[in-house]
Amino acid sequence: MEKIINPTKARTNLFSLIKSANRDSTPVIIAGADDSRSAVLIGKRDYDALQETMNLIVNGQIQATLNRKDDESVDLAEMMKEIDNE
Numbered sequence: 179m180e181k182i183i184n185p186t187k188a189r190t191n192l193f194s195l196i197k198s199a200n201r202d203s204t205p206v207i208i209a210g211a212d213d214s215r216s217a218v219l220i221g222k223r224d225y226d227a228l229q230e231t232m233n234l235i236v237n238g239q240i241q242a243t244l245n246r247k248d249d250e251s252v253d254l255a256e257m258m259k260e261i262d263n264e
Contacts, residue, residue: 180205180218188219195219 181195181204188195188208195206200221210216220228234240246252 180207182207182209184209196221199224 181198183191183195183206185208188206196219198204199206199219200223203221203224205224206219208217208219231240
C-alpha cells in the first residue's frame with residue numbers, strides 16, 4: 179500500500195522516504211492540491227522495472243509471449259538457450 183504525504187513533510191523527511199521507497203518497494207505519493215501538483219516517489223529498481231515492462235509492451239513482446247503460452251510446439255529450454263546466447 180502506498181504512503182501519502184504532503185510536500186512539506188516530504189521535504190522534511192526526504193532521505194527517510196527514499197530509503198523506505200527502496201527498502202519496501204512501496205511508492206510514496208506526495209499529494210499536492212490536485213493531481214497536477216502531485217508526484218510519486220519510487221525506488222530506482224522499481225522505476226527500471228516499470229520502464230522495462232513498458233518497453234516490452236510497446237515492442238509487442240508481452241503480447242507475442244501471451245499468444246504462445248498454450249503452444250505445445252514451443253520448446254522453453256531451447257528459447258532460454260537462445261536468449262542466453264544473445
